[in-house]
Amino acid sequence: MNEKERSRYLLKVIPWIIPLLLLIFWQIFTANGFIPSNVFPKPSDVIQAFIELMKNGELESNIGISAGRAIIGFLIGGGIGFIFGLFNGLFKGFYWFTDSSIQMLRNIPHLAVLPLVIVWFGVGETGKVFLVALGVLFPIYINTLHGIRSVDPKLIEMGRVYGLNRFALFTNIILPGALSSIFVGIRYALGVMWLTLIVAETVATNSGIGYMAMNARDFMQMNIIVLSIIIYALLGKISDLIAKLLEQLFLKWE
Structure with missing residues (x-):
């Protein structure tokens, strides 16, 4: 070697x-x-809980439900954040019109509106997806805006000298230059996504990994509670690895 x-x-x-x-x-x-085992279970007990929940299909079902909520909320909130960051970065008029309002909303802790979300949407899927979308919106907005505004003006001027129109300037210079910052926002938003989902699923839900953990708490099943925490950690790590792979793919030129 x-x-x-x-x-x-x-x-x-x-x-x-x-x-x-x-x-x-x-x-x-x-x-x-x-x-003591009633404080923290042995690894073998957690593995046994994993095997039993896989056999009866409960674990697979709850992971799928939680992942679905996370993905849908991320796509909605991330899409809105990206669009606003894009428009505010490219058009000063749009920036002056909307940025102050977005910044005021950003400074409200999104988990603080959980009681209001329960009143609005109940304990169904809409409320949890809404919270996740609200949580991921602002990191992606801020980093998209920062990325576009950080592109070297000399590169943009050079593109104009070479006769590039607005669309060509955006696709060849502005967007590639902003991608690094955008991916930082995506990775940060993924962490917020899982944190938000954990809170939403442990407070108001009847399915998902958080529900599984809270149901286990009522019966003092510490092995299932720890297993739920480990699954959240693994899902967070997997989503971050996917973001890193996409970052390497799209930023290979760097």
Whole structure:
């Protein structure tokens, strides 16, 4: 194994050292009784809960429901945030007309409107999707706006010198120059998406991973509660990895 291959191998292994150590310490402290099982379950109990929930189809169903809510809310809120960021970055008149209102809304904690959302939409799907959309809208808006406004004016001027029209300027210079900032917004919004969904599903729902955790709480099933937390973490990590892969694909030229 040459030096380059060794470096690549280490870069793949290093991120897993801390999770592996945490798993080892978790097993040691729970197996020896340092941490009571009614406070924190053993890894084997969590694995057993995973197997049982997979067998009866409950886990697969709840993961699918939660993922569906997250994706729909992200697409709606992210789409709105991207459009407003795009228009406000490209057109000063649109910016002066809408930005102040958007910034005022942004400074309201979106989870603070949860009681109002329950009154408006009840405990159905609409309220949870609305909360997720509201949460992801602002990170994508801010970073899209920042990305467009951060494009080097000299590059835009050079494009005009070469005779590019507005559409060609946008597709060849402005959008590629803003993509890095937009992807930062997407990755941040993905974290907000799962955080919002966790709160929404544990307060007002009758299905999903959060509901599964709250239902387990009522029966003191600590293994299912911990399993739910791990699933949320894994879903968050998977969505972030997808965003990173898309970032590498679209920003390969950088």
